Amino acid sequence: MQQKWYQATEVEVDSLGQSLHFYMETIEVSRLSALAFYAAGEECYKGERFYWQNREKTMTLVGLGHAHTIQNNAKENRFDAVEAEWKNITKNCPKGQQALQPILFGGFTFDPQNNVDGEWTDFPEAYFALATFQLVIRDDKAYVSIHLLTQDQQAEDQFEALRKERDHLIHAAQVKEVKTYTKPEIISYFEPYKEPYLVSIDQVTALIKQKKADKVVIARSLALQFKEYVSAPQVLSQIIHEQPESYLFGLEHRNLLFFGASPERLVKVEDGRAFSSCVAGSIKRGKTAEEDEAFGQSLLNDPKNGGEHQYVVDMIAETFRKNCVDMTVPDRPRLLKIRDIQHLYTPVEGQLNQDATILQLTKSLHPTPALGGVPRKEALAAIRKYEPMNRGLYAAPIGWLDAEGNGEFAVAIRSAALLNDKAYLYAGGGIVADSEPQSEYEETLVKFRPMLRALGGQLHE
Numbered sequence: 001m002q003q004k005w006y007q008a009t010e011v012e013v014d015s016l017g018q019s020l021h022f023y024m025e026t027i028e029v030s031r032l033s034a035l036a037f038y039a040a041g042e043e044c045y046k047g048e049r050f051y052w053q054n055r056e057k058t059m060t061l062v063g064l065g066h067a068h069t070i071q072n073n074a075k076e077n078r079f080d081a082v083e084a085e086w087k088n089i090t091k092n093c094p095k096g097q098q099a100l101q102p103i104l105f106g107g108f109t110f111d112p113q114n115n116v117d118g119e120w121t122d123f124p125e126a127y128f129a130l131a132t133f134q135l136v137i138r139d140d141k142a143y144v145s146i147h148l149l150t151q152d153q154q155a156e157d158q159f160e161a162l163r164k165e166r167d168h169l170i171h172a173a174q175v176k177e178v179k180t181y182t183k184p185e186i187i188s189y190f191e192p193y194k195e196p197y198l199v200s201i202d203q204v205t206a207l208i209k210q211k212k213a214d215k216v217v218i219a220r221s222l223a224l225q226f227k228e229y230v231s232a233p234q235v236l237s238q239i240i241h242e243q244p245e246s247y248l249f250g251l252e253h254r255n256l257l258f259f260g261a262s263p264e265r266l267v268k269v270e271d272g273r274a275f276s277s278c279v280a281g282s283i284k285r286g287k288t289a290e291e292d293e294a295f296g297q298s299l300l301n302d303p304k305n306g307g308e309h310q311y312v313v314d315m316i317a318e319t320f321r322k323n324c325v326d327m328t329v330p331d332r333p334r335l336l337k338i339r340d341i342q343h344l345y346t347p348v349e350g351q352l353n354q355d356a357t358i359l360q361l362t363k364s365l366h367p368t369p370a371l372g373g374v375p376r377k378e379a380l381a382a383i384r385k386y387e388p389m390n391r392g393l394y395a396a397p398i399g400w401l402d403a404e405g406n407g408e409f410a411v412a413i414r415s416a417a418l419l420n421d422k423a424y425l426y427a428g429g430g431i432v433a434d435s436e437p438q439s440e441y442e443e444t445l446v447k448f449r450p451m452l453r454a455l456g457g458q459l460h461e
């Protein structure tokens with residue numbers, strides 16, 4: 001017999017001035033493939049799906065369909081607006097049982113001041129969804145929830161139809177053979193701003209030498225054209241197999257899938273404890289264990305990378321100091337090794353103050369000097385001036401929160417936007433006074449690699 005929980009609560013959605021009823025039901029199901037569940041939504045829920053898995057693989061989340069979206073273009077107010085609306089919707093939700101929590105998933109774009117047209121045109125500055133069908137796999141248990149927000153007080157028929165649809169989706173995910181997806185076939189590969197990028201590194205280091213900023217993260221993109229349409233499950237399956245040691249994420253908005261495999265946590269909140277990670281300073285992996293070790297040691301001892309890293313530690317530690325008690329920050333970084341690259345890494349944690357929340361921390365932390373720079377204002381101005389693109393969700397916070405204030409946001413690097421038969425990959429690096437254009441360029445090539453591999457390409461060394 002399946003475990004089953006059903007709840008109905010009344011909420012007010014202020015922005016619409018409406019009173020809504022929130023019906024939800026959660027069942028425990030035998031473990032199923034999260035990707036197969038995602039793929040089961042291919043026909044009916046394209047454009048309204050999301051996928052998430054944390055680094056430790058202890059939490060996997062899939063959403064199909066939108067029971068409700070929270071989106072806005074409220075600039076610096078966007079974090080508060082999302083928080084207020086989510087609080088309103090969930091204020092009558094029963095607390096205490098993690099498995100029954102409705103989850104809000106989405107992201108905040110990197111820079112709401114950026115209006116450069118392209119693949120991110122029309123993408124909201126804050127874009128979050130509560131899924132109609134939510135799959136959560138935690139500690140080897142799988143739960144599927146139905147969420148329905150409606151004005152109807154009598155929604156039994158509607159809810160019954162959703163139960164049928166849920167059973168159909170679970171069945172499809174459980175019985176279909178595990179599909180093996182082929183890699184997309186690339187027909188053209190284009191580095192749109194290679195020359196301007198190299199020039200901009202010199203311009204930014206000049207700016208830094210004139211003491212107008214200390215560090216600025218400059219990024220660029222790579223454009224791919226495929227032979228034919230590429231599907232979301234097809235690319236997600238590649239990163240699931242190829243990047244197991246990273247956060248994995250996919251978020252659909254209309255015909256765009258933003259996806260990636262990031263090693264970097266922005267913030268996690270669990271039962272009142274907050275965690276962040278400082279990840280900055282990079283070197284490639286060695287071809288042998290010995291070479292890898294030697295590269296790692298040289299990264300740990302390199303003053304230029306150490307400088308890039310320290311700006312991040314100082315800023316995240318300062319933010320935690322303001323929002324937490326019992327804060328811990330190790331004295332020196334260690335190495336974070338992932339498939340294609342090694343980074344300097346310093347974890348930070350603390351006990352959250354009463355009034356601090358995951359979205360308030362996200363608001364304060366974004367962008368950290370790992371993605372923006374120091375000072376923040378000057379760095380953002382330099383990015384707007386020297387980066388001829390729109391980052392969209394690249395380098396931005398992406399993740400989830402529940403009704404009790406738990407949640408996690410990753411920094412959406414090692415990421416790409418897929419639009420039908422085209423993809424745009426993004427990568428950047430921290431520029432400090434002694435950065436050199438050619439080695440920064442090569443660092444971005446290494447950072448493109450995870451998404452390029454997933455999309456069927458490879459780099460000429």
Ligand SMILES: C=C(O[C@@H]1C=C(C(=O)O)C=C[C@H]1O)C(=O)O
Nearest residue numbers: 280281282370413427428429430
């Ligand atoms: C900006 C990126 O990565 C960031 C920059 C790093 C660096 O310059 O050393 C390292 C890790 C990330 O914080 C990216 O991957 O695009």
Ligand SMILES: [Mg+2]
Nearest residue numbers: 281282429430
């Ligand atoms: Mg770097």
